[in-house]
Amino acid sequence: MPSFEDLYHLRLKSLGDAVTDWTETIKKLKTLAKDADDGMLAKAKGADWRGKNAGVTKPFIEKTAKEFHDAITEATSFRNILRDAHDALKIAKEDLKDLVHEARTQGLTVSAEGVVDVKRTHSSDSANPPNGSQAKIDAMVAKIEAVLNKAASVDTEAAWALKTLSDDSYNFSTTKYDSLDSANKIKKQEAVADAKKAAKLAEKLTNERVARNPDDLKALKTLLHEHAQDPDFDVTFYKTLGQEKALKFYAHVSLDSTGMHEKTRLDLVHAIQTDMGTMLGVATDKDTKGHLDATWIDGMLRAGRKGIDVSDIAGYDKKIYGYQALSSIIRHGDYSDSDLLTAVGRDMVAMDRKDPGVWTRNAPSNMNMALNLDKKGGKGFDPITGLMEAFSHSPEASTEFFNEPVRADTNGDGIVTKDDKPVTDYDSNYDGKVNSADKRPMSMVDYILDRSESMDPRDQTAGGEPRPAVTAAGNALEAASTGRVPGDDDAPLMRHNEAMSNVAERIVEKIGHSPELVSGREPGEPGPLGTLSKNFGNITADYMADVQMTMENGEKLIKPFGYPAEFDKADLKLFLGAVAQDPQAYGAITQSQQAFTTSLVHDIIKERGEHVLPATIEHAVWSGGEVAGIMTEARAEAIYDRHTAKNDNFNSAVADNAKWSNRIWDMAGSKYIEMIPVGGDLIQWFKEDTIEAAAERAERDTTDEARKESTT
Structure with a gap:
């Protein structure tokens, strides 16, 4: 996404000049094409070709004449894409400047970096905005982000269209784009088709194992990586595969590849893990058109609680739970504008609290096997570790999660949501006793800090942290309370809410x-x-x-x-x-x-x-x-x-x-x-x-x- 500075100071003259140049090129190409049609091609069609000339020279002349028309098509498409991108970015830039002016009328300031704040006088001694101004700040930030997101979409769509026109090094493209919108429609169609193809490959790899299908594994990795940031692909992939099959697929390929410990396959599956996380973040982002909504997320909670039979890979009676596979996927991706992490965290903690031993009872005994292929963060069998890793990368979601009480399935529907009641039998005032003096429910902060680290010995990896569960919890709590991603040394202080x-x-x-x-x-x-x-x-x-x-x-x-x-x-x-x-x-x-x-x-x-x-x-x-x-x-x-x-x-x-x-x-x-x-x-x-x-x-x-x- 372009930064505030990028868009605010965007110079569009060179892009406008490019549109003009392409328009002139189209005119010249049309003249050349007419000359070729009326001259070379007309003579070739009227000649009496015999022998080799009939089978070689005439087709060559016809092909050459056609290339002029293909060149016109390609040049016109280039011009149309650049024209629409120029116009859309110009509007976005104007909208951004209008918002800066609007901010001033509301008593706000927008810095050169796009930071929105309350306008202060020199005599002001407060770092805190006046009462009621935070809502105005948040609303203005949302408007600015919407403009930046639109500019980012234009940039991405134009880049894709221009790349497709330039893919063939030897021939002019016959693809015709009348506008950026028409290019985007074609892009969406191709993304949807590729997503369905990827879902079929995932099902095949789940059923037939990794070792027998190395080419399919490579093909799937390529598809996911090429489209990881493409909303149409990401939403279609997860909808087509479904929640249970997506988790089963990842469980099978991760355990299968780590059990064999063959580097090429490990690298491919690790890339798939990373891209599936990125894709899930995009697909559940509320700003994504047609995003995976609350109903779909509820289905993911039910899939997370289900056992996945991995006995064909890990031995007799071995299984893991969907949440263990999911927690390795969500270590990657941005879930700041998604309800997924908080919903998953709420239910996963309830499942963990009810039966802390559930994650290891039938887990693979092969110590080489792992669900998480990252170098750090444990092997992935403790899903709370992966959940905390996910929260550490998405501070807004982490803040929301750690403000929640721990809940139990009080309505008996099989999953824990906000509709369920908080857990109250807890020493919430920390006096060593549970009695009527405890007025607060158990908080997520309490649960995570109280939680036993018994999973850590099972979860350790060579070269990783000695206590991955505790390390991940600390990072998640830091993200929740500061609004920053731990380890980002360049991040400024975030105003506390x-x-x-x-x-x-x-x-x-x-x-x-x-x-x-x-x-x-x-x-x-x-x-x-x-x-x-x-x-x-x-x-x-x-x-x-x-x-x-x-x-x-x-x-x-x-x-x-x-x-x-x-x-x-x-x-x-x-x-x-x-x-x-x-x-x-x-x-x-x-x-x-x-x-x-x-x-x-x-x-x-x-x-x-x-x-x-x-x-x-x-x-x-x-x-x-x-x-x-x-x-x-x-x-x-x-x-x-x-x-x-x-x-x-x-x-x-x-x-x-x-x-x-x-x-x-x-x-x-x-x-x-x-x-x-x-x-x-x-x-x-x-x-x-x-x-x-x-x-x-x-x-x-x-x-x-x-x-x-x-x-x-």
Whole structure:
């Protein structure tokens, strides 16, 4: 999809010139064709050909004359496609500029990168939009995305049409496109035909095994890869094959290929896994015309709960469940605008909660066999791992999922949906008892963090994570609370909405009540969720404004970035003390705290100038100092009490997490760019200075020597 900048500044002159040039070319070709018809071809038809000339020369002349007409057809098609693309992109560009103007009339701004925000005055000290403005922001974002999507469709359709016209290196194309719409109709017809062909190949491979049909496997891989982003193909493929057959197909080819462990077949099936995920994301996207709707998704839930007999591949009485196959497919694809992941997650968790051992009871005993062919993320037999991987790549869906309660099949229809009631017999206030004081239902955050990792030993892969289920859960929770894909170092901070903040609050509350889940009970033995410390550190860094507001905000100097997360101060301190014993978490929090506190002080001085009171500055730095103090104690405990890390680990981690200083300055310090003529350069200086200060503080942060000497 073209970016906002691409479309807003799109130069259409060269495309318009190309249309003019092709029009002139058509005129010239028509003249040449007429000359050929009236001259060379007419003479050839009127001549009395004999011998070899009759069978060779005359057909050659006729073919040559025809090529002129084919050239006209091809040139006309080129011109028509370029003309319609030019006109459509021109309209899209104008629509985008109209939306920017409309945004201004609504008190909104649209940045050069297309970021929509509330228009602020220089005196504004809030990073949070005024009440009621978020709805206007969301509506404007939706309008802009619709224009960008339309431009992307035009670009894709035109590229396909131009490619088909150029496929033959030796002959002019006889394909006639009167318009971009006519080309798109042909494209759709071909995509539908290819999808039905692909579905037949999938059924054949399911029934006849991979080893006997290597050519069919290659052909299917090629079809899926060529059409992975084609909505018409994707929807038709899944509708034609159906939910049960799609899952059965993937289960069979993945187990079959990994059981043989032959590299060529493994690579082909891995490509199929990736493309099936991409296709399912496109096919269930609500913006896709004719997308797989709620009824189809309900059918997928029922298919997910059904057992798939794999005894012909894995041995007598072996089976897996549809959800195990599906969870490997959904690791790939974008499900941001799809209801699939949340629906699947809701039902899969209910099935897992009712019978945690269901996934391994009759699973293949061949340890080479796997459903997931990715290098990381486990073998795929624990479907919750794949589900969490999917959520980590689709933050919006992850946020929605983790705001849900865990439900049971209370209406007895065989699947769990929003129509079913939440599970309430749970210690929701974390006091160690289940009683009338527990007012909240079990949340998805609770379930995923409480869940046993008994599947992990079965799920480990050579070169993969030692605890894939826990790792995937941490990434999904980070995506849900921050709105970013974990590991995307270039991603800016996303303004928090209420649902995102709810996830962060629940995490802090849960770990704050039981910090040993992260830090462990005994020295040298991390807790069952210790692996998630880095994710929790990133979440804390993302919510630094809210963290410091919780510590101290008497003068209301600190404003949240979006919807505020309301942490309990006692829970937050215990949470930070446990999480920051991990060097990477410590590094992220330290960089974020240093940058946020520094930007806050600069903000106050800039706004109030010489009238600023020392007490105001003291209030501004107090909360940051309290966070820094907790960091120091957590670091000391990790080094000198628990012996889980060394000073160098913490110092290196601060340097590794410089991105957090940049993110915080981009968020909290962005107003300076408008207020100061050289704001961009100044902000860069602030960033570099803050990163250096954080590193220097980390070097000094070794705690008192007496304690060190007495415990080492």
